[in-house]
Amino acid sequence: xxxxxxxxxGAGQIGGTLAHLAAIKELGxxxxxxxxxxxxxxxxxxxxxxxxxxxxxGVFKGTNDYADIAGADVCIVTAGVPRKPGMSRDDLLGINLxxxxxxxxxxxxxxxxxxxxxITNPLDAMVWALQQFSGLPAxxxxxxxxxxxxARFRHFLSVEFGVSMRDVTAFVLGGHGDTMVPLARYSTxxxxxxxxxxxxxxxxxxxxxAIIQRTRDGGAEIVxxxxxxxxxxxxxxxxxxxAEAYLKDQKRLLPxxxxxxxAFGLDGMYVGVPTIIGAGGIEKVVDIKLNKEEQAMFDxxxxxxxxxxxxxxxxxxxxx
Ligand code: A3D
Numbered sequence: 001x002x003x004x005x006x007x008x009x010g011a012g013q014i015g016g017t018l019a020h021l022a023a024i025k026e027l028g029x030x031x032x033x034x035x036x037x038x039x040x041x042x043x044x045x046x047x048x049x050x051x052x053x054x055x056x057x058g059v060f061k062g063t064n065d066y067a068d069i070a071g072a073d074v075c076i077v078t079a080g081v082p083r084k085p086g087m088s089r090d091d092l093l094g095i096n097l098x099x100x101x102x103x104x105x106x107x108x109x110x111x112x113x114x115x116x117x118x119i120t121n122p123l124d125a126m127v128w129a130l131q132q133f134s135g136l137p138a139x140x141x142x143x144x145x146x147x148x149x150x151a152r153f154r155h156f157l158s159v160e161f162g163v164s165m166r167d168v169t170a171f172v173l174g175g176h177g178d179t180m181v182p183l184a185r186y187s188t189x190x191x192x193x194x195x196x197x198x199x200x201x202x203x204x205x206x207x208x209x210a211i212i213q214r215t216r217d218g219g220a221e222i223v224x225x226x227x228x229x230x231x232x233x234x235x236x237x238x239x240x241x242x243a244e245a246y247l248k249d250q251k252r253l254l255p256x257x258x259x260x261x262x263a264f265g266l267d268g269m270y271v272g273v274p275t276i277i278g279a280g281g282i283e284k285v286v287d288i289k290l291n292k293e294e295q296a297m298f299d300x301x302x303x304x305x306x307x308x309x310x311x312x313x314x315x316x317x318x319x320x
Pocket of ligand 1: 010012013014015033034037039051078079080081082083092096099102103119120121123144145150176228229230231234235279
């Protein structure tokens with residue numbers, strides 16, 4: 001069977017890392033598209049040249065022509081600008097919305113059957129706009145945020161408890177911003193929920209609250225350290241996890257920014273929820289029960305996302 005084709009739209013920090021990971025995991029042939037001339041070509045060639053030592057096969061191509069993404073099975077979108085210290089993700093809205101328009105049109109014209117994973121910020125509004133601009137079915141257009149936010153939560157928890165990251169599961173829902181909702185009740189160490197671990201004396205409520213806040217601020221913490229851009233290793237790994245779930249029909253249950261209609265009482269919007277990803281794309285939105293406090297946090301996050309979507313409509317009237 002022919003290797004799957006993975007198109008990376010944006011060949012910057014995350015795009016380059018995505019290509020390297022896809023190569024090492026032998027997920028398929030990779031086409032890197034960017035408006036910057038030379039960058040995708042140089043990165044693709046550099047990665048191809050790591051093949052003999054690493055021991056992978058595949059075709060790696062850099063391009064400035066959308067025609068080269070033709071027939072892609074997966075498109076991962078990082079095109080746009082990242083934030084700098086002092087900026088919020090929402091400050092990127094105007095500039096990245098224009099980028100989503102050209103990317104959406106490029107994907108619609110050349111790779112209309114792809115599973116599309118958006119990473120560009122502000123995430124929930126950009127994935128919505130990308131779906132609108134591309135016209136692809138909503139179950140084939142999804143945003144990466146929950147996997148990353150949950151991975152950050154899992155990392156901090158594993159350090160706090162001194163246990164393997166593999167044994168820590170965590171759930172972060174809602175919009176990918178300051179209002180995101182890390183759910184302690186649905187996060188566990190090998191099945192033991194976090195509130196039980198507090199009762200067992202493994203940690204204190206205060207420490208847990210501090211970890212939850214650090215998770216919410218996880219992106220800003222890295223931006224503050226790097227000073228010239230935002231996180232790229234963990235975001236790329238998270239998106240590759242989602243791409244692999246689709247390509248291998250793994251039926252993974254992952255928190256993603258998906259189009260939600262009906263579940264969680266929502267009437268049609270993109271926001272972070274638990275989903276099942278398989279060969280059909282987003283095959284299911286898993287409608288979990290939230291208690292009063294969790295629901296209030298989720299509602300606040302939903303309102304923040306709705307505000308960003310309205311701002312997009314204000315900028316581009318074709319997005320009605
Ligand atoms: P960066 O290294 O600047 O790469 C972005 C690339 O996009 C550059 O190579 C640009 O040349 C290219 N580009 C700009 N405009 C276009 C266009 N119209 N068409 C094609 N390519 C274009 O940024 P990055 O890779 O660090 O981050 C990319 C995006 O991901 C930013 O918007 C970040 O804010 C976002 N991001 C999201 C998360 C989430 O968890 C959702 C995490 C980290 C970063």
